[in-house]
Amino acid sequence: MSGVALAATTALALSGCAGSSGSGGQGGGGPRTLTVWLMNGSAPTALTDALHKEFSDSHPGVTVNYEIQQWNGIQDKLTTALAGNDAPDIIEIGNTQAPKFAAAGVLADLTADTARLSGDQWLESLKASGQWDGKQYAVPFYAANREVLYREDMFEQAGIAAPPTSRQQWLDAIGALRAEFGSDPDFQALYLPGQNWYALLSFIYDEGGDLARQDGTAFTATVDSPQAKAGLEFYGQLVEASGTKAPKDADEQTPEQAGIYGGGKVAMMIGLPWEVATAAKTDPGLTELTSAFPIPSKTAGEPAPVFQGGSNLAVPANSADQDLARDYLALMTSARYQGELAEAGMIPGASTDTSALEADPVNAAMAAAAKKGRSVPATPGWASIEAGQNPLKDMLTAYLTGAKDITAATDDANAALNKAFGG
Numbered sequence: 345m346s347g348v349a350l351a352a353t354t355a356l357a358l359s360g361c362a363g364s365s366g367s368g369g370q371g372g373g374g375p376r377t378l379t380v381w382l383m384n385g386s387a388p389t390a391l392t393d394a395l396h397k398e399f400s401d402s403h404p405g406v407t408v409n410y411e412i413q414q415w416n417g418i419q420d421k422l423t424t425a426l427a428g429n430d431a432p433d434i435i436e437i438g439n440t441q442a443p444k445f446a447a448a449g450v451l452a453d454l455t456a457d458t459a460r461l462s463g464d465q466w467l468e469s470l471k472a473s474g475q476w477d478g479k480q481y482a483v484p485f486y487a488a489n490r491e492v493l494y495r496e497d498m499f500e501q502a503g504i505a506a507p508p509t510s511r512q513q514w515l516d517a518i519g520a521l522r523a524e525f526g527s528d529p530d531f532q533a534l535y536l537p538g539q540n541w542y543a544l545l546s547f548i549y550d551e552g553g554d555l556a557r558q559d560g561t562a563f564t565a566t567v568d569s570p571q572a573k574a575g576l577e578f579y580g581q582l583v584e585a586s587g588t589k590a591p592k593d594a595d596e597q598t599p600e601q602a603g604i605y606g607g608g609k610v611a612m613m614i615g616l617p618w619e620v621a622t623a624a625k626t627d628p629g630l631t632e633l634t635s636a637f638p639i640p641s642k643t644a645g646e647p648a649p650v651f652q653g654g655s656n657l658a659v660p661a662n663s664a665d666q667d668l669a670r671d672y673l674a675l676m677t678s679a680r681y682q683g684e685l686a687e688a689g690m691i692p693g694a695s696t697d698t699s700a701l702e703a704d705p706v707n708a709a710m711a712a713a714a715k716k717g718r719s720v721p722a723t724p725g726w727a728s729i730e731a732g733q734n735p736l737k738d739m740l741t742a743y744l745t746g747a748k749d750i751t752a753a754t755d756d757a758n759a760a761l762n763k764a765f766g767g
Contacts (some may be wrong), residue, residue, distance in 0.1 A: 433663040488616055502523070537595055
């Protein structure tokens with residue numbers, strides 16, 4: 345989700361390779377089994393039940409062997425499975441993992457199938473993450489992106505008539521909230537931990553910067569650019585203005601920011617829609633009190649671009665039933681099932697119709713921001729960045745604590761990213 349840190353943060357491992365395919369061979373005339381690995385928490389059960397029945401009904405003699413996997417350890421398990429002779433036929437992979445497997449040559453080339461897989465509807469961020477060397481190896485499944493979750497009651501008490509639609513209005517709202525509630529020493533207008541690099545990306549993108557530039561399959565880090573530095577500077581400005589008590593050397597999961605928000609002393613946090621439900625475990629009333637707005641741009645009236653975490657779907661290169669696998673992908677990327685993903689609160693990866701999200705204000709804000717979704721560099725090296733010590737987190741902490749000035753912090757991060765890209 346990774347990113348659906350989904351990024352999100354919805355789901356990702358494997359229930360074992362042995363005997364998983366069980367197919368009579370591609371195009372065989374006898375009974376056939378299509379083995380599908382989707383991640384825990386991804387597609388709702390009602391969706392997969394209906395999809396698998398429809399698929400089996402339209403493919404007589406075919407049984408769908410559906411195995412739900414866990415994110416923890418999935419990368420190693422997939423590496424093992426895809427190198428063997430008994431791979432599954434459909435796999436779900438995080439969008440930041442896709443380039444690693446595509447570059448390794450273990451995924452089938454789906455370029456020629458783009459049209460039948462609703463390619464004209466694909467989210468650009470997930471489309472890009474599934475590409476390698478000019479070919480498409482994974483197709484978009486679903487995504488999510490961050491937004492600003494806020495307490496409507498606190499905004500009203502502070503005299504804030506409408507959600508901010510620019511950075512300056514955001515800073516003004518923070519000032520109004522601190523003026524109204526600042527006498528409480530535990531109050532935080534915005535809870536913003538020092539290592540929320542997902543939020544940082546919005547500010548870098550909004551300044552016209554990026555993490556890297558691409559030349560073919562090669563990537564060169566660009567976090568030392570003036571635009572990236574400007575994004576980092578705004579992050580620092582936001583931390584200073586908000587009076588956040590969050591640690592500067594930890595991310596939004598340490599401690600879990602939804603729990604802090606649930607304590608009732610925080611007016612805003614930058615997070616994902618389902619974090620409201622997590623916060624409501626502490627205070628059920630927060631569900632009705634919380635709304636959301638897109639992370640504002642420095643350009644008034646526009647949302648800032650956002651990192652989109654999510655998942656792609658792919659066909660292993662040594663799947664025994666690639667014809668069936670492509671039929672399955674065509675069904676999953678159809679309007680019906682993409683619509684059901686939206687109804688479940690996800691941004692559909694292969695449909696531009698997000699109307700199902702717009703009835704709920706929290707999901708509506710995510711959908712509005714999704715139109716400017718971006719992905720991290722589509723390089724195999726990104727998997728090692730997320731699995732190890734993320735240079736962007738180190739850069740943020742060094743800059744926010746004053747351990748390094750902005751030039752040293754960005755130069756060191758740039759060097760670390762380039763090392764990972766070349767690894």
